[in-house]
Amino acid sequence: xxxxxxxxxxxxxxxxxxxxxxxxxxxxxxxxxxxxxxxxxxxxxxxxxxxxxxxxxxxxxxxxxxxxxxxxxxxxxxxxxxxxxxxxxxxxxxxxxxxxxxxxxxxxxxxxxxxxxxxxxxxxxxxxxxxxxxxxxxxxxxxxxxxxxxxxxxxxxxxxxxxxxxxxxxxxxxxxxxxxxxxxxxxxxxxxxxxxxxxxxxxxxxxxxxxxxxxxxxxxxxxxxxxxxxxxxxxxxxxxxxxxxxxxxxxxxxxxxxxxxxxxxxxxx
Numbered sequence: 001x002x003x004x005x006x007x008x009x010x011x012x013x014x015x016x017x018x019x020x021x022x023x024x025x026x027x028x029x030x031x032x033x034x035x036x037x038x039x040x041x042x043x044x045x046x047x048x049x050x051x052x053x054x055x056x057x058x059x060x061x062x063x064x065x066x067x068x069x070x071x072x073x074x075x076x077x078x079x080x081x082x083x084x085x086x087x088x089x090x091x092x093x094x095x096x097x098x099x100x101x102x103x104x105x106x107x108x109x110x111x112x113x114x115x116x117x118x119x120x121x122x123x124x125x126x127x128x129x130x131x132x133x134x135x136x137x138x139x140x141x142x143x144x145x146x147x148x149x150x151x152x153x154x155x156x157x158x159x160x161x162x163x164x165x166x167x168x169x170x171x172x173x174x175x176x177x178x179x180x181x182x183x184x185x186x187x188x189x190x191x192x193x194x195x196x197x198x199x200x201x202x203x204x205x206x207x208x209x210x211x212x213x214x215x216x217x218x219x220x221x222x223x224x225x226x227x228x229x230x231x232x233x234x235x236x237x238x239x240x241x242x243x244x245x246x247x248x249x250x251x252x253x254x255x256x257x258x259x260x261x262x263x264x265x266x267x268x269x
Contacts, residue, residue, distance in 0.1 A: 013158045017154055028061075031063050073161035
C-alpha cells in the first residue's frame with residue numbers, strides 16, 4: 001500500500017506556500033503553482049510510471065484560484081485523494097477537479113475576510129504603534145510575526161486536510177461557511193475602523209474672527225459637535241475613491257498630497 005512520506009508532504013506544502021503565484025496569468029492564476037506543488041507527490045506515488053506523473057500534472061494544471069494561506073487545506077485534501085487513487089480507489093480526474101473547484105470559492109471568501117481583511121490590518125496597527133518614534137521594531141515585528149504565524153498555520157491546516165480527506169468538505173462548504181465569512185467581514189471592518197481612529201488625525205488651523213479681540217477656532221467647534229469629524233471624513237473620502245471610483249491607492253495618496261498642499265497654501269491645514 002502506497003503511503004506519502006512526511007518529507008514529501010512537507011515539500012508539497014512548502015512549494016505551495018512560497019510558489020503558489022509563480023508563472024501566474026489571468027488565464028490560469030494559481031494553476032501552475034498547484035501543479036508544481038503536486039509534482040513531488042506524484043513522483044512518490046508513481047516512481048516508475050512517467051505516464052501517470054504527466055497525467056497528474058495535467059490534471060492539476062486546470063484553472064485554480066483561492067486564498068493561498070487558508071487554501072492549503074485544499075492541497076492537503078488533494079494529496080489524500082491522490083494517495084487513495086494510487087492505491088486503487090475509484091477516483092477519477094473529474095472528481096478531484098470538482099472537489100478543488102468546489103472548495104476554492106468558500107475558502108477564498110473566508111480567507112480574504114480573515115487574513116487580508118482582519119489579521120494583516122491588526123498586525124500593521126500594532127507595528128505602526130511600535131514605530132511611533134522611528135523605531136525599526138515595528139516593521140520587524142510585522143514581518144516576523146506574519147511569516148512565522150502563516151508558516152505554522154498553513155502547515156497545520158495542510159496536514160489536517162490530508163488527514164481528514166473528503167471529510168473536511170462538510171466543514172468547509174455550507175451554511176456554517178457563510179456565517180463564518182460574515183463574522184470575519186464584520187470583525188475585519190471593526191479592526192480597520194479601529195486602525196483609522198487610532199492613526200488618522202486631520203485637523204484645521206482655520207480661525208474665524210468675530211471681533212478685534214475674539215475669534216472662533218474651527219477645529220475646536222467641529223470637535224465639540226462631532227469629535228474627529230475631519231478624520232472620519234478623510235477616511236470615508238478615501239473609501240469612496242477606492243470602492244466607488246475604483247482609484248488605486250497610489251493615486252489616492254497623490255490626491256491627498258495635492259489636497260494637503262492646497263490646504264496649507266490657503267491656511268486651512
